[in-house]
Amino acid sequence: MRTVKIKLGENSYSIYIGKGILEEFNSLFSSKEARKALIVTNNTVWNIYGKRVIDSIKDGFTKVETLILPDGERYKTLRSVEKGYKVLVENKFTRSDCIINLGGGVICDTGGFISATYMRGIDFYQIPTTLLAQVDASIGGKVAVNLPQGKNLVGAFYQPKGVLIDVNFLETLPKRELSSGWSEIIKAGIIGGEDFFSILERGKYPLITAIEKAIKLKAKIVKMDEKDKAIRKILNLGHTFAHAIESATNYRRYLHGEAVAIGIMYAIKLGEAIGVTDPSLKDRVKALLERFNLPTELKKLNPQDLIPYFYVDKKATTSSLSFIIPLKIGDVREFRNITPEILGGILK
Ligand SMILES: NC(=O)c1ccc[n+]([C@@H]2O[C@H](COP(=O)([O-])OP(=O)(O)OC[C@H]3O[C@@H](n4cnc5c(N)ncnc54)[C@H](O)[C@@H]3O)[C@@H](O)[C@H]2O)c1
Ligand SMILES: [Zn+2]
CATH class of the missing domain: 1.20.1090.10 (Dehydroquinate synthase-like - alpha domain)
Structure with a gap:
């Protein structure tokens, strides 16, 4: 496994890159406090990887909820963000809980925006599953959604707490x-x-x-x-x-x-x-x-x-x-x- 550190003072975090490292999620990103997680993903990725991801991470959390959005840039919207807030509120997520984005750039950006804004910011982790998201969209802390008037028009700079890049995800990528x-x-x-x-x-x-x-x-x-x-x-x-x-x-x-x-x-x-x-x-x-x-x-x-x-x-x-x-x-x-x-x- 290789590690790249993003050094930004108190917003620093590590990016772990490897083959078959999904199972290491809990040991890489363990927390002292008991916490819940919301997985933000889309139906395509969830159908292929949902079970494997749940099995890999569930022991690290008191509860794992999911927000499964439809697939596509069309759904990188405030409407999807609102759906996320709804699940978080209904399940009483607080700022000590976290979000895990599982998907391509669309999911990393949408889930990242939910994380940046829910209760003024909740911890989040990226598990990018496209090559584009692994090398670009999942890192650097730019999170955004589109408006009908244009792309990425609402967003924030908000860094994740960690990024896990498992190249095995790329095996199913078109x-x-x-x-x-x-x-x-x-x-x-x-x-x-x-x-x-x-x-x-x-x-x-x-x-x-x-x-x-x-x-x-x-x-x-x-x-x-x-x-x-x-x-x-x-x-x-x-x-x-x-x-x-x-x-x-x-x-x-x-x-x-x-x-x-x-x-x-x-x-x-x-x-x-x-x-x-x-x-x-x-x-x-x-x-x-x-x-x-x-x-x-x-x-x-x-x-x-x-x-x-x-x-x-x-x-x-x-x-x-x-x-x-x-x-x-x-x-x-x-x-x-x-x-x-x-x-x-x-x-x-
Ligand atoms: N925040 C940033 O810094 C940043 C940087 C670059 C791009 N972006 C954003 O990223 C988005 C594009 O990301 P993208 O290219 O990953 O597109 P995407 O998220 O739409 O994913 C592409 C397609 O691959 C599917 N997919 C994802 N993982 C898969 C897997 N492992 N196996 C099979 N199918 C899989 C998705 O469901 C989707 O259909 C754009 O919205 C762009 O604005 C953001
Ligand atoms: Zn780009």
């Missing part, structure tokens, strides 16, 4: 979802530097090592900038484009990681257009994304149609747009002076 997670690992590789990126290019490493490296990078950055004010923004590489692509296609055509893959390629094009990006970067990144069956260009969508969506980005002002651009492997920065003309040029 291939496309697995690739989607690889996209965030490749993003981390571009930010992390040659060591990390070239390991990915060589392709000879255990999955656990790639997951650990991506998490270590995120841990390092979150430690420097927990609240996303400065350097943490570079983790959004590819995401301004990705969010526009996801919105323009109503979240139906691309998985998040697929949109990020296309977004990374656009960020590189933008960097080339303003003359800051190393000319060799594009081909290297494209080749790696393609190796993981990720898309690298938009299909059946006019890139110009993305433009209105950039103006609702959290970082935007009306006269200039902010983008995260890679200069080379290991050097990724925010550029705030992207004009609509430059952007329009690369989306032609």
Whole structure:
């Protein structure tokens, strides 16, 4: 088992990564006090893993309740959050009890938001079951749900008490979802530097090592900038484009990681257009994304149609747009002076 520590003073916690470590949950996250747990999950994950998870954790709690939401981003809503509050109140959960999120990013975000807000905050643990959630969504303490007006519009910075990453969960994950997670690992590789990126290019490493490296990078950055004010923004590489692509296609055509893959390629094009990006970067990144069956260009969508969506980005002002651009492997920065003309040029 490998351990990565997120060091944030009194909000510090450990991330445990391994194969077949679900059964260790109670020994890793034991508590002196007797407490109840609410498992937040969805029907897909619950049908496959519910019994195994209950058997693994039940001895550590006086009672285990469940909130089984329908599967899908569509249910990352305040309505699901309210359902959670209802179960918590009905079962008299107090701040000394806890929540355990079991699922992909949708569940980690929804259950995390319930945890951040119920009684002004209750302990929670993440058991991410998709690759994307294991390397990204379950760590760093950003929790949120969507509003009809847009994605992740209500949320909080609220750290879990611990994260358990068991790669065995990935055995049942659909291939496309697995690739989607690889996209965030490749993003981390571009930010992390040659060591990390070239390991990915060589392709000879255990999955656990790639997951650990991506998490270590995120841990390092979150430690420097927990609240996303400065350097943490570079983790959004590819995401301004990705969010526009996801919105323009109503979240139906691309998985998040697929949109990020296309977004990374656009960020590189933008960097080339303003003359800051190393000319060799594009081909290297494209080749790696393609190796993981990720898309690298938009299909059946006019890139110009993305433009209105950039103006609702959290970082935007009306006269200039902010983008995260890679200069080379290991050097990724925010550029705030992207004009609509430059952007329009690369989306032609
Ligand atoms: N908070 C953050 O820092 C952060 C970071 C990245 C993404 N996110 C959020 O994460 C969400 C996307 O997460 P995701 O890609 O994990 O999608 P997801 O949660 O929708 O999961 C993808 C699909 O896989 C299924 N699934 C999950 N685990 C499985 C398993 N082990 N076997 C079989 N099927 C399984 C799910 O039921 C779902 O159908 C988005 O809402 C995004 O905003 C948050
Ligand atoms: Zn992402």
